[in-house]
Amino acid sequence: MSEQILVIGANGQIGTELVLALRNKFGNASVIAADINPANETLAGSGPFELLNVLDKDRLHELFTAYQPTQVYLLAAILSAVGEQKPRLAWDLNMNSLLQVMDMAVAFKVQKVFWPSSIAVFGPHSPRQHTPQYCVMDPNTVYGISKLAGERWCEYYHTKYGLDVRSIRYPGLISWKAAPGGGTTDYAIHIFHEALKQGTYQSFLSAQTALPMMYMDDAIRATLQLMEAPAEQISIRSSYNLAGISFTPEQLAAAIQQHLPEFTLTCRPDSRQAIADSWPQSIDDSQAQQDWHWQPEYDLPGMTSAMLENLKNTVTL
Ligand code: NAD
Numbered sequence: 001m002s003e004q005i006l007v008i009g010a011n012g013q014i015g016t017e018l019v020l021a022l023r024n025k026f027g028n029a030s031v032i033a034a035d036i037n038p039a040n041e042t043l044a045g046s047g048p049f050e051l052l053n054v055l056d057k058d059r060l061h062e063l064f065t066a067y068q069p070t071q072v073y074l075l076a077a078i079l080s081a082v083g084e085q086k087p088r089l090a091w092d093l094n095m096n097s098l099l100q101v102m103d104m105a106v107a108f109k110v111q112k113v114f115w116p117s118s119i120a121v122f123g124p125h126s127p128r129q130h131t132p133q134y135c136v137m138d139p140n141t142v143y144g145i146s147k148l149a150g151e152r153w154c155e156y157y158h159t160k161y162g163l164d165v166r167s168i169r170y171p172g173l174i175s176w177k178a179a180p181g182g183g184t185t186d187y188a189i190h191i192f193h194e195a196l197k198q199g200t201y202q203s204f205l206s207a208q209t210a211l212p213m214m215y216m217d218d219a220i221r222a223t224l225q226l227m228e229a230p231a232e233q234i235s236i237r238s239s240y241n242l243a244g245i246s247f248t249p250e251q252l253a254a255a256i257q258q259h260l261p262e263f264t265l266t267c268r269p270d271s272r273q274a275i276a277d278s279w280p281q282s283i284d285d286s287q288a289q290q291d292w293h294w295q296p297e298y299d300l301p302g303m304t305s306a307m308l309e310n311l312k313n314t315v316t317l
Contacts, residue, residue, distance in 0.1 A: 003030050006069040008054050008101065009076030011035040014116070014170075014219065016042050016178035018073060021220045023047050032067050036076070042177055054097040064108045071227065073114045074101045080120050081272050082182035083143035094146035095153075102157045102165065113165040114227055117151050117239035119212055120144035120184075121169060124278045131280035133241045133287050140278055151238040158237040166226050167239035168219075171283060174303060175216030176310045184275045188213055188252060192307045195256050195263045196315045203267045207250040210281040214244030215298035215306060222294055229292040236287060243283040244296045245303060255304040 003026050010019050010033035020042070022031045028047035033039065039049040052059055054076045076097050083090035098115055105113050122131055123138035139145050147169075157163040172185025180186040187203050188211075194201035205211075222242055226234075247255075253265035288294035298306065 002026075003071060004067050004069045005031045005071045005073070006034060006063065006067060007031065007073045007075065008034050008052060008097075009074065010043060010049070011037055011040045011178070012075055013175055013178045013180050014173065014216070015073075015075045016040060017175060017216055017220055018075070018223065019043055020046070021224065022073075025224070032063070032069070034063065040178065054100065055093065057100060060100060060104055064104050068108065069110055071112045071114070072101060072105055072110055074098060075116065078143070079181050079183040080118075080141050080143040080275055081184055081186070083146075084141060084271065084275070087142040090142045091146055094143070095149060098150045098153060102153070102163060105165075106157070106161045106163055111164060112227060113163060114223065115150065115154060115165060115167050117147045117167050117169045118144070119169055119171050119279055119283065120275075121148040121151060121239070122278075122280050126280060128281045130282050130284040131241070132284045133236070141275055144278075147239075154239065155237045164231055165237065166234060168222060168226060168242045168288075169239045169283075170219060170242060171212035171214045171244055173214055173216050173219050174307065176307055176314065177216075184272045184279070185211055185213060187249060191249070191252060191256065191265070192311055193315055195260055196308070196311055199260065199262055200264045200266070201253075203249040203265060204270045204272050205249055205267065205276050206269045206273060207265070207267045208248050209273070209276050210246050210248045211276055212243060212246050212280055212283045213303075214242070214296065215303040217306070218244050218296045218298050221297070222288070225292055225294065226288075233291050235291050240288045240291075241283050241285045242288055242294065243285040244298065245300050246282040247300050251300065252304070255300050256308070258301070259304065259308050
């Protein structure tokens with residue numbers, strides 16, 4: 001049977017690239033992009049697009065009926081920094097979208113569901129270096145709380161209803177095709193734009209704040225790899241730790257200076273510093289390596305070159 005893939009939250013930083021990758025793999029017509037906003041410039045015209053507020057159960061039911069998806073990717077969410085401004089809204093969207101989509105997936109016998117979690121599930125009492133898959137988890141942002149609860153619901157739906165739901169705890173994702181959606185790691189994208197435009201950047205995190213990050217190409221590859229893996233190889237039904245590169249603003253600035261020697265970094269931490277301080281600095285992803293043979297391809301110099309190369313023609317000076 002051919003795949004029918006529904007991507008909800010398709011216009012976002014991840015959705016934009018994931019839809020393109022899925023269309024590349026399965027054909028344009030087999031990947032239905034859906035978002036609360038009209039298709040962005042990159043997606044417009046590349047395949048089917050549907051307007052959808054994921055919290056609107058009738059509309060969701062209409063789309064499941066029309067397309068009978070075999071796979072669903074749920075990417076709609078409110079991210080960490082914005083979530084702290086709108087905690088109840090973040091909880092409502094992040095939780096109810098997941099429950100609604102999983103209920104619909106069970107009812108329509110969807111074969112596979114993907115829902116991303118985040119390193120935000122960890123908290124101040126989690127080990128900060130090589131944070132293991134299983135440890136104390138005491139997230140103190142509403143985003144992290146919603147992701148941890150979501151992970152438990154994923155495992156619950158798998159155990160109780162046999163739903164083949166799969167998930168990754170993404171680190172901060174660095175990309176150039178679509179703008180970031182209001183997370184704590186967004187500085188690592190803004191810095192490239194400002195390096196090319198102004199030759200200088202003021203970071204909202206301190207120079208020594210190490211966080212786990214990943215180049216988007218690696219994140220998309222990991223997502224497709226996890227979704228392709230045989231079900232019996234998936235030993236974790238909450239969400240997999242995934243590691244790429246860990247670095248500080250200072251180290252990122254030094255990598256940029258290899259290409260742009262005049263570039264300067266200043267740091268003025270704001271409220272996002274407290275969020276970063278509660279998160280891991282690096283991640284142990286040995287379970288993903290073992291279960292579905294995960295290996296990142298981009299290191300810090302590789303990611304930096306790729307970002308500058310891709311952005312130099314798109315950033316308006
Ligand atoms: P984003 O904010 O860039 O995109 C989210 C998309 O969802 C937007 O296009 C938005 O219009 C859409 N949306 C919002 N409310 C909606 C609704 N009610 N109905 C339908 N669509 C709606 O987010 P992203 O960075 O692409 O993240 C996607 C997922 O990955 C989220 O679950 C996020 O928590 C997770 N994640 C992202 C990162 C990262 O670094 N980007 C890291 C860890 C986890």
